[in-house]
Amino acid sequence: MARTRRRSRSRRRRWRSLTRGAAFIAALLPLAALTILAVHYAGLVTDNEEVAPVRAPLPAPPAQAASGAAAGEGEPSDELAVRVPDPQWVERVAEVTGIPSRALQAYASADLTLAAEQPDCGIAWNTLAGIGSVESGHGSHGSSVLASDGWVSPRIVGPALNGDGVAAIPDTDGGAWDGDDVWDRAVGPLQFIPETWRHWGADGNLDGVRDPNHIDDAALAAARYLCQSGSMDGTEAWRAAILRYNPLTAYVDSVAARATEYATLALE
Known part of the structure; x- marks a missing residue:
């Protein structure tokens, strides 16, 4: 009986630990997503400062x-x-x-x-x-x-x-x-x-x-x-x-x- 109670308490502790871990990960996910978005858009801003258009050539031979x-x-x-x-x-x-x-x-x-x-x-x-x-x-x-x-x-x-x-x-x-x-x-x-x-x-x-x-x-x-x-x-x-x-x-x-x-x- 004592061993049964100990196993039950052990399972509850493991469950609480897993639940806390899942909650922690769930809390981090939005932050991670925001971080990814922030890096993405920061990259766009940085790239935009250096952008120049490609040259679109005119057809050959050129016109008269x-x-x-x-x-x-x-x-x-x-x-x-x-x-x-x-x-x-x-x-x-x-x-x-x-x-x-x-x-x-x-x-x-x-x-x-x-x-x-x-x-x-x-x-x-x-x-x-x-x-x-x-x-x-x-x-x-x-x-x-x-x-x-x-x-x-x-x-x-x-x-x-x-x-x-x-x-x-x-x-x-x-x-x-x-x-x-x-x-x-x-x-x-x-x-x-x-x-x-x-x-x-x-x-x-x-x-x-x-x-x-x-x-x-x-x-x-x-x-x-x-x-x-x-x-x-x-x-x-x-x-x-x-x-x-x-x-x-x-x-x-x-x-x-x-x-x-x-x-x-x-x-x-």
Whole structure:
């Protein structure tokens, strides 16, 4: 009888021990799960600080070159020949990415043109598309519409750069581009500051006029501006170039995410 009681007490002790152990493990599981999630998301944040989009190549052979001014428009352009992308490629990629075909044509044209002008730069159409998306929704900000001729109407003009939560940039163009003769404002689908446009403005549609409100002009100017310091190949160089366009890490991350999305869809 005594041995029976001892065995019974021993079994109860073992049961209590197992129960406590199970409860302890059960209590640890949520903490473990939270730890795993924390490490996972911390890793994403760390990786995001170093992200750069893949380059989505344009089809070979590249499209034809265009030159000269359109009939009856402006003066003959002093641009080198501007490359025009394959229309079938534009149609297909516009459909799968959701980028308006007229905007995509401008980004791809700038890519091809820079590949001929500055082959070591390595800029890609999807980088320009990422910038165009973040800056103005490809020319659709507010009530604006990107027309088939490449003009954005009404014009997209940013807030006054008066130092109130933004950089302070006194007027540099007498209000010629932004309508403000006190402070500068970013202009057009790729949001050029007038002073930057004065140095980097381009004639992407070869009409003899350099206008930041035209998607071809803006895209070609943006490509040249980004390539000013050389190659954009590699994460560090790519991010440094985009930081020159807008010196905010969050901005660079947004452009990288959108450019990667476009490249992924185009390559499927």
